Amino acid sequence: MSHNNYALRDYFLYGLGFILLLEWLYPVPYITSGGSVSAFIVIAALFFIITLLKLPIILSFLLRVVVTIGALFWLFPSSQEVQESWFSLVVQDFFDNLIYILAGNVLELSELFRTFLFIVLLSILSYLLHYWIVHVRRILLFLIVSVVYVGAIDSFTDYSGEASIVRLFIIGMILVVTLRLLKNGEKNGSFSFLKIGKVMAFISVFILTAASLSFAMPKPEPQWSDPVPFLETVFGFSSGGTPIQRIGYSEDDSMLGGGFVQDDTPVFEATIEQGEYWKGETKNYYTGSGWDLSIDETNERHVSPPIQSDELEAVEREEKVAQLQFYGEGEQRFNHFFYPGELLSDEIENVHTEQVEPVVIHPVSNQATFLNGQVPPNQYELAYFEQTFQIAGLKEDGEGFSDLEMDAYTQLPEALPDRVQELAEELTTTSETVYDQVRAIERYLRGPEFQYETEDVPVPGANQDYVDQFLFETQRGYCDNFSTAMAVMLRTLDIPTRWVKGFTEGELLETNEDNQSFLISNKNAHSWVEVYFPSAGWVSFEPTPSFSGFNYEQEQLDLENNDLEEIPTPEEQEDLELPEEEAQVEETEEGTNDEAASNEQQSYGWLIGTSIGLLIILSTLVFVFRKRLSTTYVNRKQRSAQSVEDYARSFEHLLWLLRLYGVKRKENQTIREYARYVEKELALQDSPMVELAETYEQFLYSDNKHQLNKQKFDENWKKMLKQITS
Known part of the structure; x- marks a missing residue:
């Protein structure tokens, strides 16, 4: 050929x-x-x-x-x-x-x-x-x-x-x-x-x-239980049953429920005057199992003022500036900005380029994005209004909701169980104003009937409502459970409400004269509620136990008024004695959902694939260089030989090395016959292999085992090793 x-x-x-x-x-x-x-x-x-x-x-x-x-x-x-x-x-x-x-x-x-x-x-x-x-x-x-x-x-x-x-x-x-x-x-x-x-x-x-x-x-049914769900649960990306997810911000909230494991991965650092909640987006369409955007407005994007131009009676706004630095250069995970309070300007400064670029606010999701659709930079600076809500004004409010506000933010699924509305009405029987109704439901969810839990959180069944299960069956969960329950109960009372998600203020890193630096991690992902008041706009409320909430200014009250307890100030709420379990709960975040679980599957899938690839490389390198590695090993062992037993093992290593290089010993051959066969195959002179074999046989069969000419053994060993590897 x-x-x-x-x-x-x-x-x-x-x-x-x-x-x-x-x-x-x-x-x-x-x-x-x-x-x-x-x-x-x-x-x-x-x-x-x-x-x-x-x-x-x-x-x-x-x-x-x-x-x-x-x-x-x-x-x-x-x-x-x-x-x-x-x-x-x-x-x-x-x-x-x-x-x-x-x-x-x-x-x-x-x-x-x-x-x-x-x-x-x-x-x-x-x-x-x-x-x-x-x-x-x-x-x-x-x-x-x-x-x-x-x-x-x-x-x-x-x-x-x-x-x-x-x-x-x-x-x-x-x-x-x-x-x-x-x-x-x-x-x-x-x-x-x-x-x-x-x-x-x-x-x-x-x-x-x-x-x-x-x-x-x-095919018969499987005889052994499937180990994959167990392994998925162990690694934190379970796909069935009660999912154990990893904490963090997710954009898909269509399927809420299930526990999560903590994740301290940093997301961004914020330089700001004082700690604030960081809003990412809002959602207004409750499906019975999670949140989405209203179907007819999901894809609409209009350029709208990011702030309300008119002065509002029930909220004080102070201009502030915040700067955000995201971790992971070139790997910005979010297509929208995060901001505290209310955006002051429809422009955001790119810190890297020092250019000011226009942003657009989605009318429903409230997401702030670049007008050209580009991903936000790794570091940006924005101006915002710090909001302080006036309780006196909010209590006098409650009328004047438009049809759009009522339709878009009071929607509920037809299959919502009646007992959810019945509970909301029972809790607000004595409430005289809309604000009182909101506070009554908020206090109920923060009360002792409910337990803050992040791990053992059941998932609703196929035909079970997420809020109904939480309120009447489990009564344990985390921010998603509490915030969704409050929003749905308020909607049963025809109070316009939307679901908000973002991050809490994070961990304080350092303080200087004018600003503070906070580290916001995955564990700070969170969800809360906003209720619409004509005199204040969208007002934030915090139904999740152990979280500090937002800024409110209480009106002067008559200390002899028996209604004082019904509207506690934030300071009084913080001083309330919480259950021992809640007092020990750290600031946490919203659990991820199907999309986050899919991302985890990709990450672990990549990890498994890469591990297998590295195993192939390592195994291949060992296989390719096995002779050189084996030669180096036996030579080093022989050099360190001291006793007669060590030299005997050196000869056994030599036999192993010969097999590796293709000179194999037949089953019926004695050690000395094999030595002669080796010398013939390798065309050796001076019989170094035979002499080594004789020394080894003396060790095995002679009573006088300790007589050994080490110098002669070393010389024969070197000859053999040189001949084998040549």
Whole structure:
């Protein structure tokens, strides 16, 4: 056979290896958002071509570096808003992620760095597959790991790996058998392409037939319980039953319920005069299981004044400035701004560029976004009104709601149980004003009947209302439960209410003369309620126990008035004795929902895939360099030998090393016969192996074991080691 035919054969087999690698790329959208499948296929193909060219190692390495940098620039292009160069941002990102790795915080790795690791893995696999297929003629290890990889991704993400497993078995078995035949044929000096072709066809037909029959045949019910839900619960991304989620801000609130685990991951730092709640968005459509935007206005975006221009009687507003610095350069997770109180201006300053850019307020969601739809910068400054609500004015208010306000913010599902409204009416029987009604329900939810709980929080059934379950069955939950219950009960009384989500004030870092610095983390994500009063606009209320709430100014009251207890001030509320469980509750946040759980699945799916990839690399490196590693190990052990027993073990290590290099001992051979066989195979002179064998036999069978010529043993040992490794 000509050299060209040999090359074509190897190219064909290497191509089958590339098809196997594609099964690693198809799940990419499910484990990372750093690019599409087609992009990674192109990148992998370039690495395969570089490997096929058989260039000098330095040139091959440089080409791989160029492809890697080009791929990152392709997948993560530079932004016109950022003045720094793309390379400097990438270098800074790499440095930050190396810190995360050294700290053991791998879940915080940026998307760019994760994608970089995946591209490096593709580069290494392109070389390893060529080594396994063309040189070693072995592919079974990679096939097994590929099946495990696809199985793990199939189990822990939404990726369906059934067809992938079938393809892996077909291509993999063809490669395994073909490479075995080639290896035997090359060893014997002959092989038949016709025979290999028949084997390929037989394996393909056999596997397809077996797969079709297994799919068509009836199957018994599983005999063992599924371990995946247990593992998902352990890792914090349960997909069934009572989900255990990770705390944090989520944009999808359609399915509320279930417990969560704490997460101290920092989100942003705020420089502000004093601590404030940070509003992200509001929602007005209650579905019975969660919150959404009203269907007919969800996609409407109008340029509207971010503030109410008229002076309002029941609220005092003071102009303030706040500056936010988000963590994770280039990885802003939110498409909208966060702000305290009420925005003062319809412009926000980009701290990086010092440019002031216009923003738009969605009329329903209350989200503040750039007019051009771009993602907010990593650091920005905004002006806002700090609000102090006047209780006297609020108590005199309550009339004048428009039809739009009533329709959009008093909506309730038809299936809401009647007992929810009955409870709201019972609680507000003695309330004379709308404000009194709001406070009565707020006090009830903050009272001893309810327990603040973040872990053991049930999920409503398929036909069960979220608020009804909380109020009448469980009576335990966190901010989502309390805020949603208050909003729904107020709506049953035709009081316009909307659900608000964002962050609490966070952790105080430092204080200077004019401002304070706060660290806002995932654990500070929170939800509360806003009620509309014509004389004050949207007024915030805090129904969740142990949270401080908002600023109110009490009117002068007659100390002899018996109604004083019905409207306690915030200070009096804070002084009320809370249950022991509530007193120990730290500031917490709203639990994530299906979208957040999906993101967790992607993160853990990526983590599992990367771990498998790193395991492949480590196993491969150990396999490729096994002889060198083994030689270094036995040589070091022999150098440290002191006693006769140590030298005996050195000889046993030598026997193991000979087997590794292919000089195997037959079953019926004695040690001395094997020594002569080794000297013959390796064309040794001066009989170093026989002398070593005699010394070892003396140790085994002689009564005088401690007589040993260590110098002679060392000389023979070095001769053998040199001959074996040459």
